[in-house]
Structures are given as C-alpha cells and as structure tokens.
Amino acid sequence: MTDFTDRTFLVTGAASGIGLATAQHLAANGAKRLILTDIAADALDAIDLPCAVDRLTGDVADEAFWDSAVPKLDGLDGAVINAGVAGAGPIATFGFAEWRRILSVNLDGAFLTLRAAMRAIGKRGGAIVAVSSATGIKAEPGIAAYAASKAALIQLVRVAAKEGAGRRIRVNAIAPAGVETPVWDAVPMFVNRAAEIGRDAAFAEMAAMGTPLGRYAKSEEIAAQIAFLLSDAATYITGSTLVSDGGYTL
Known part of the structure; x- marks a missing residue:
C-alpha cells in the first residue's frame, strides 16, 4: 500500500481519465493537499476529494499560467505530469497548426510543468511522474505528432532525472498503451x-x-502504478519508463 500522509502533490489534466483517477488515489492514501490543474473549469470544480484541494484552471503550455501558480506550489512533494491532447492523420496531409497544437500541450506543457515542479520541490527531494505513451516507443502510422511528443517526453524525463538526482528529486515516466x-x-x-x-x-x-x-487498461490501474513510482517503495527508481501496455509493444 502506498502511504502519502502529509504530502502535497501537483496533478495536471486532473479533471478526467488518468489524472482524475490519480488524484483520487493520492487522496485516498493520505495526501494532505492536491494542486489540480485542467483547462476544463467546470469538471475541475466538480471534483470532490477527502483532502485540501487547490484548483488551477488554465493551459499548461502557457508560461504565464505557471508564473501565477508559483505561490500555490509551496511545500510541493511531487507531481504528475499528465495533461495531454491527441490527434491523428498521415504526415503527408497533416496540418502544421495541428502538429503545433499537440506538441504545445504534450511537450511544451510537460516541460513547463516539470520546470515548475522541480523548482518548487527544490532541495527537499521528491518524486515526479510524467505520463508518456507506448506510442512513444512503438511506431504506428497516422500518429506522428502524438507519438513524437510522447517519445520526446521520455527523453526529457531521463535528462531531468540526471539533473534532479543531486537534489534527491526522482523523475520517471509511465508509458501506457490503450487506456479507457x-x-x-x-x-x-x-x-x-x-x-x-x-x-x-x-x-x-x-x-x-x-x-x-x-x-x-482502466484509469485506476494506471493511477496505482503512478502512485507506486511516487511512493517510498520506489526510492531507488529514477530515469525509468514503466511500460504498462498489456503486451502491445512486444
């Protein structure tokens, strides 16, 4: 069992899916405070959890959003970089605006979240998990933008793990395949x-x-695996990618 008593976590893309399931898991296992972000204000406001909750509505790819969020990140112990968007289409006909939309949220947003979290955690030490995808490992036609963003996120995590190690900040990724x-x-x-x-x-x-x-997979399954990577049971794991794909990448 993962125990997060008295800990504070940031979860992006928290209004639905894996983000919501992760917030619920952390709250159910003792988290003192959760900082939840999403662009969907109504869904974010509707979340009811048995712990203190700060809700931040905005675009994770907007640097100004993170500048305004700094006071809320005080005392941060960990973060889940989950906000993302999808899109599909063959490279030859794929619009550049759509490419930029996907990369902006999935990679730029992840970088800005990671930077803010590492700054807030500082020298106290903590853990960060980024939600990548099995599509960042296994190539499939029609998903170039999404797959490229998720492959880049895996490498971003590896670099962050090396940079954070001296401050006892662990950074890992999880790469799910199909999740409902x-x-x-x-x-x-x-x-x-x-x-x-x-x-x-x-x-x-x-x-x-x-x-x-x-x-x-169900969102709750992935949330439990994210919680493991955040927990004290994983204190010797950093720079890794947990592939949770039901065998998809075999």
Missing part, C-alpha cells in the same frame, strides 16, 4: 465505431487487434 479514457473522443475512428457498436464494444474491438492481454 475520454482522450479517445478526439479520435474520429473511435468515435465513429463507438456510435455503431457502443463505447465498451469499441474498446474491446480495438484491444483485440493489438493487445496480447486482450483488453485496455
């Missing part, structure tokens, strides 16, 4: 198929095509 989250609602192929056969059946159909374990 709202991010799929931005993928036209999934949306169309879900309209035809239902959401659960669409997830099952996709998992059957490329996941040896035959299913997609």
Whole structure:
C-alpha cells in the first residue's frame, strides 16, 4: 500500500481519465493537499476529494499560467505530469497548426510543468511522474505528432532525472498503451465505431487487434502504478519508463 500522509502533490489534466483517477488515489492514501490543474473549469470544480484541494484552471503550455501558480506550489512533494491532447492523420496531409497544437500541450506543457515542479520541490527531494505513451516507443502510422511528443517526453524525463538526482528529486515516466479514457473522443475512428457498436464494444474491438492481454487498461490501474513510482517503495527508481501496455509493444 502506498502511504502519502502529509504530502502535497501537483496533478495536471486532473479533471478526467488518468489524472482524475490519480488524484483520487493520492487522496485516498493520505495526501494532505492536491494542486489540480485542467483547462476544463467546470469538471475541475466538480471534483470532490477527502483532502485540501487547490484548483488551477488554465493551459499548461502557457508560461504565464505557471508564473501565477508559483505561490500555490509551496511545500510541493511531487507531481504528475499528465495533461495531454491527441490527434491523428498521415504526415503527408497533416496540418502544421495541428502538429503545433499537440506538441504545445504534450511537450511544451510537460516541460513547463516539470520546470515548475522541480523548482518548487527544490532541495527537499521528491518524486515526479510524467505520463508518456507506448506510442512513444512503438511506431504506428497516422500518429506522428502524438507519438513524437510522447517519445520526446521520455527523453526529457531521463535528462531531468540526471539533473534532479543531486537534489534527491526522482523523475520517471509511465508509458501506457490503450487506456479507457475520454482522450479517445478526439479520435474520429473511435468515435465513429463507438456510435455503431457502443463505447465498451469499441474498446474491446480495438484491444483485440493489438493487445496480447486482450483488453485496455482502466484509469485506476494506471493511477496505482503512478502512485507506486511516487511512493517510498520506489526510492531507488529514477530515469525509468514503466511500460504498462498489456503486451502491445512486444
């Protein structure tokens, strides 16, 4: 069991999916205070947790957003860099504006979050986990922007781990494959198929095509793995990427 008694964590993209599940897991396991960010103000406001909560609505890729967040990050023990967006299309026809939109949130936003967290944690030591993706490891057609952002995030984590080691800041990544989250609602192929056969059946159909374990993960499963990497059970792990993919990358 992970024990986060009296600890303060930052979670980005906290209003749904893996971010929300992680916030709930941390709160249920003793976290004293959570700093939750998301661009979806109403969903963020609706979160009810058994600990102190600071809600910051804004764009993680906006440097000014992080400048204004500095006072809220006082006493930070760890962070989960989770905010992200998806998009798909072949390179030859992919619009540059869409490329920049995805890279802005998934990579620029991750960098700004990481920088703010490392500054706030300082020399006290702590742990940071960035949510990458199995698509940053295994190439698939049609996801160049998303995959590139997630592959770059893995290397960013490795560099941060080396830089943070002297201050006892551990930095790791997790690389899930298919997870049943709202991010799929931005993928036209999934949306169309879900309209035809239902959401659960669409997830099952996709998992059957490329996941040896035959299913997609639940957000709660990934949240528990993130919590492990944040916990004292993982104090000798840094610069690593935990691949949680049901065998997808085999």
